[in-house]
Amino acid sequence: xxTYIIRRIIIAIPILFGVTxxxxxxxxxxxxxxxxxxxxxxxxxxxxxxxxxALGLNDPFYIQYWTWLLNLFQGxxxxxxxxxxxxxxxxxxxxGPTILLMLSALIFGLLIAIPLGILSAIKxxxxxxxxxxxxxxxxxxxxxxxxxxxxIYVFSLQLGVLPSGGMHTIGAExxxxxxxxxxxxxxxxxxxxxxxxxxxxxxxxxxxxLGQDYLRTARAKGLKETIVVNKHALRNxxxxxxxxxxxxxxxxxxxxxxxxxxxxxxxIGQLTISSIMSRDYTTLMGLNLIAAFIVLFSNLITDIxxxxxxxxxxxx
Amino acid sequence: xxxxxxxxxxxxxxxxxxxxxxxxxxxxxxKMVLRRFLKHRLAVVSAVGxxxxxxxxxxxxxxAPYDPYAVTGAFGAGPSAQHFLGTDLVSRDALSRLxxxxxxxxxxxxxxxxxxxxxxxxxxxxxxYAGGKVDTVIMRIVDVFMSFPHLMLILVVVxxxxxxxxxxxxxxxLLNWTGMARIVRGSVLSIKQLDxxxxxxxxGFSTPRILFKHILPNVLAPILVHATFGIANAIMVEAALSxxxxxxxxxxxxxxxxxxxxxxxxxxxxxxxxWVPAGVMIVLTVLAVNFIGDGLRDALDPKSIK
Numbered sequence: 265x266x267t268y269i270i271r272r273i274i275i276a277i278p279i280l281f282g283v284t285x286x287x288x289x290x291x292x293x294x295x296x297x298x299x300x301x302x303x304x305x306x307x308x309x310x311x312x313x314x315x316x317x318a319l320g321l322n323d324p325f326y327i328q329y330w331t332w333l334l335n336l337f338q339g340x341x342x343x344x345x346x347x348x349x350x351x352x353x354x355x356x357x358x359x360g361p362t363i364l365l366m367l368s369a370l371i372f373g374l375l376i377a378i379p380l381g382i383l384s385a386i387k388x389x390x391x392x393x394x395x396x397x398x399x400x401x402x403x404x405x406x407x408x409x410x411x412x413x414x415x416i417y418v419f420s421l422q423l424g425v426l427p428s429g430g431m432h433t434i435g436a437e438x439x440x441x442x443x444x445x446x447x448x449x450x451x452x453x454x455x456x457x458x459x460x461x462x463x464x465x466x467x468x469x470x471x472x473x474l475g476q477d478y479l480r481t482a483r484a485k486g487l488k489e490t491i492v493v494n495k496h497a498l499r500n501x502x503x504x505x506x507x508x509x510x511x512x513x514x515x516x517x518x519x520x521x522x523x524x525x526x527x528x529x530x531x532i533g534q535l536t537i538s539s540i541m542s543r544d545y546t547t548l549m550g551l552n553l554i555a556a557f558i559v560l561f562s563n564l565i566t567d568i569x570x571x572x573x574x575x576x577x578x579x580x
Numbered sequence: 581x582x583x584x585x586x587x588x589x590x591x592x593x594x595x596x597x598x599x600x601x602x603x604x605x606x607x608x609x610x611k612m613v614l615r616r617f618l619k620h621r622l623a624v625v626s627a628v629g630x631x632x633x634x635x636x637x638x639x640x641x642x643x644a645p646y647d648p649y650a651v652t653g654a655f656g657a658g659p660s661a662q663h664f665l666g667t668d669l670v671s672r673d674a675l676s677r678l679x680x681x682x683x684x685x686x687x688x689x690x691x692x693x694x695x696x697x698x699x700x701x702x703x704x705x706x707x708x709y710a711g712g713k714v715d716t717v718i719m720r721i722v723d724v725f726m727s728f729p730h731l732m733l734i735l736v737v738v739x740x741x742x743x744x745x746x747x748x749x750x751x752x753x754l755l756n757w758t759g760m761a762r763i764v765r766g767s768v769l770s771i772k773q774l775d776x777x778x779x780x781x782x783x784g785f786s787t788p789r790i791l792f793k794h795i796l797p798n799v800l801a802p803i804l805v806h807a808t809f810g811i812a813n814a815i816m817v818e819a820a821l822s823x824x825x826x827x828x829x830x831x832x833x834x835x836x837x838x839x840x841x842x843x844x845x846x847x848x849x850x851x852x853x854x855w856v857p858a859g860v861m862i863v864l865t866v867l868a869v870n871f872i873g874d875g876l877r878d879a880l881d882p883k884s885i886k
Contacts, residue, residue, distance in 0.1 A: 282724030290733075293740050401874075405867040407816055409823045410859035413842050421849050517729030522820050526843070536732060537824060540739045548736050556727040563727075 265571065272567055276560055283556045284336065287549050288329050294545040341550040346542045351550035355532060359554070361431055362524070362531030366516045368451045370509070373458030380459075381466025382501070385474065386493060396463055403460020408519055412453045412526040419449060429528035450527045454519045458512055466505060473501040503574045510566030517555050616879035623875025626868035633865055637682035646673035648680040649831050659853050666853040669841060670831075677833035678857055684834040685865060688749055688818040689811040695753025697807045700760025705791050705799075707761065708768025719765070722758045730755070731817065738826050748827060752814050763806050767799040801880035808873035812866045819862050835862045 335342070341351035384393035420428035427446050432438045473479070474497055482492045517533075524533030532551055539547040618624055636643055645664075646652065655671045657663060665674040707718040737751050771777060772795065780790045821827030822836025830837055835858040841847045842855035 278720055279723045279727060282720060283727050286724055286728070290736060290740070293737075401867060401870055402863075405812070405870050406863050407819050407823075407836075407859070407866075409820060409839060410862060413839065413848060413855065413859070417848055417852070421845075514726070514729040518731035521731055521735070522824065525824060536735060540735055540826065543739070545736075545740075548739075552728055552732055552736060555729045555732055559727045559729065 268571060269568055272564060276564055279560060280557075283553070283560070284333060285329070287553050287556070288332055290552075291545055291549045292325075294543075336553075341553065342546040344544055344547045346539075346544045346547075351547050354535070354547060355550055355554055358530065358532045358535045360531075361529060362520055362533060365447070365450055365454065365524070365529060365531060366513075366520060368447060369454030369519075370458060370512060370516065372451055373455035374462060374509070376455065376459040377462030378466055378502070378505070381463045382470050382493075382498065384463070385467045385470035385501075388471070393467075396467070400460045400463040403456045403463075405460075406456065408453050408457060408522050409526055411456060412449070412523060415449045415452060416526070429526075431530055450523050450529055453523050453526075454516065457515065457519055461512075461515075462505070462508075465508060466501070469504050470497065470501040473497045476500075503570070506573060507566060507570050510563045513559050513562045514555075517559070613879045617875050620871075620875035620878055622871045623878075626871035626875075629864065630868045630872065633682055633868070634686060636679055637686050640679050640683060644673075644676035644679045646676040648672060648676045648833050658851070665857055666851070668838075668854055669847070672831075674838075674854060674857070677838060678835070678861060681833040681835045681838060681858065682861070682865075684745065684822075684828050684832065685815045685818060685862070687745065688752065689815040689869070691749035692752035692756065692814040692818075693807050693810040695750065696757040696810060697760055697803065699754070700757035701764050701796070701799075701803060703757065704761040704764025705768055705795065708765035709772055709787070709791055709795065715765070718761070722761055725755065725758045731820065734817065734821070735824075735826060738821060743821070743827055743829060745828060745832070748818060748821065752817060756810065756814070760803065760806055760810070763802050764799055767802055768795055771795055771798050805873055805877045805880060808869060808876055812869040812873065815862070815866055815869070835859075 332342075339352055341355070343349065344351055344354055347354070380392075380396045380399075384390075384396040387393055416428045419426040426448050427433065428449070429446075431443060431446050433442055433446075474493075479492060479496055482496045483489070487496075520529075520531060520533035521536050522533070523529065524531045525537050528534065532554075536548065536551050539545075539551065649672065651671050652663070652667055652673060653671055654663070654667045655669060657667045657671075659666045663673050663675065665678060668674055668677065703718055703722075707715045734751055734755055737755070738747070741747055741751070777790065777794060780794050785794070818827055818834065819836035819839075822834040823839050825837070825840055827836055828834035838858035839855045847854055
């Protein structure tokens with residue numbers, strides 16, 4: 265078990281390096297060097313050249329990468345090209361709201377998907393099954409920005425029951441209830457896509473489990489159907505679902521970019537868009553790097569969790 | 581050809597018989613897939629719908645009542661007899677723009693998926709067939725690409741290289757091949773164990789011939805299914821990028837950028853004809869492609885009986 269975890273971490277290391285290399289390559293694709301932006305354009309060319317030399321911008325590519333990597337390991341992601349603040353500070357300020365939003369959406373999405381998926385597997389070809397499957401298709405096919413705008417239109421503008429954006433009411437004293445209300449619409453938008461994907465996954469996993477021999481045995485020994493389903497089938501059907509939760513994290517980040525933009529959510533999604541608008545490439549690459557780290561880390565956790573819940577996994 | 585007329589000992593006729601039998605077998609496979617596909621009613625309805633949308637896109641110049649770029653004089657006017665879906669804030673006919681925008685979505689969907697399918701298939705074939713170090717390297721590269729949240733990476737690249745329609749297709753295609761590579765690799769891993777592949781190796785066929793003539797045809801089913809869902813995904817990503825103002829740029833109409841205007845509260849509340857139809861078109865198109873993908877998956881699944 266321990267050796268498996270260690271091996272899994274060792275596999276993650278080259279991927280981590282790959283992520284930093286790809287990240288660095290893309291930064292270097294960006295037009296203009298940082299010097300052009302940060303330094304007075306009226307400077308004579310020789311002085312500019314001297315500055316570049318001093319900053320190491322004339323070094324060969326691999327040395328620049330190495331310097332950048334060393335800085336990275338000290339938690340230095342460089343400075344914003346716009347505000348000149350350290351990128352790591354800008355991002356850590358924004359990370360909390362995004363993670364809170366993503367986690368709420370993940371939990372809410374699963375709370376919808378798991379019961380619905382199981383119901384439609386138990387009652388195949390029933391009305392519930394058709395509704396759940398239809399809803400699942402709808403959930404994956406509706407663009408999050410269209411759903412978000414539709415929800416704002418109905419619940420904020422027509423009915424006036426929910427706030428249309430932000431995390432707190434501006435000017436008001438922040439209370440738990442106020443923040444909770446602000447969570448409702450963005451969480452629904454993000455959870456819809458998750459639930460849409462997961463309903464069908466839970467359904468097929470459950471159908472496969474229901475066909476297993478040990479369930480026939482359980483029924484044969486006279487157990488009630490509810491016990492067969494809830495105690496014997498459910499546990500085993502949920503195992504593969506754990507593995508795919510990790511796969512949702514990149515999707516959640518992507519969803520967060522659009523959702524945060526629509527709902528003016530003060531997270532890293534909105535920061536991504538504003539950095540693109542202001543061509544703040546260092547912040548952008550910091551954002552991508554942090555997101556990729558979180559994805560890698562969550563994949564690692566999922567793999568380990570999988571081996572804990574399913575003892576049948578062999579550690580080769 | 582009537583079999584009874586053939587002379588049984590003629591070598592040529594025997595060859596004809598075999599080739600005819602093969603032809604018939606191929607035909608019956610296609611027929612079988614088609615028959616299964618036709619049972620999936622939603623997929624059939626979706627296929628018809630998608631053909632209609634494609635025809636509208638193809639014949640846009642004949643179907644659109646106005647030039648999609650022409651300024652008509654009424655700014656943000658509601659639906660009327662002259663403008664069925666009203667006019668946008670620059671006073672262009674909304675229906676005409678909606679029709680022309682279908683071209684963008686379909687081009688991005690098909691174009692991006694064509695590129696990513698070719699890259700993913702080739703790398704997947706090589707990775708699965710070669711195994712060993714080659715496999716490890718290719719799969720680690722896939723892992724690296726998959727670690728980045730897709731939309732974020734695409735956004736950065738688009739902001740650097742610019743967002744013309746060609747660029748969008750290229751970027752979506754070049755950054756989206758990883759899923760296909762994994763699927764093809766997985767299929768190749770099981771197929772290369774089969775006797776007929778071993779026989780081709782023993783016969784001394786070249787590796788490209790084995791890969792493309794012997795293995796590829798047997799991986800086509802998962803490729804086709806994955807590509808179909810990929811089209812739906814590409815259409816969604818293009819719409820999201822254009823909505824954020826980073827995709828297809830006005831004056832070119834795209835369903836995504838038609839929704840951008842709805843970020844202003846006045847348009848959102850009082851001019852729903854400007855944003856609802858474009859959103860509905862995205863939903864319908866993506867839904868249709870997803871249903872077709874589902875139908876194809878059922879029809880091509882060798883495990884399902886019938």
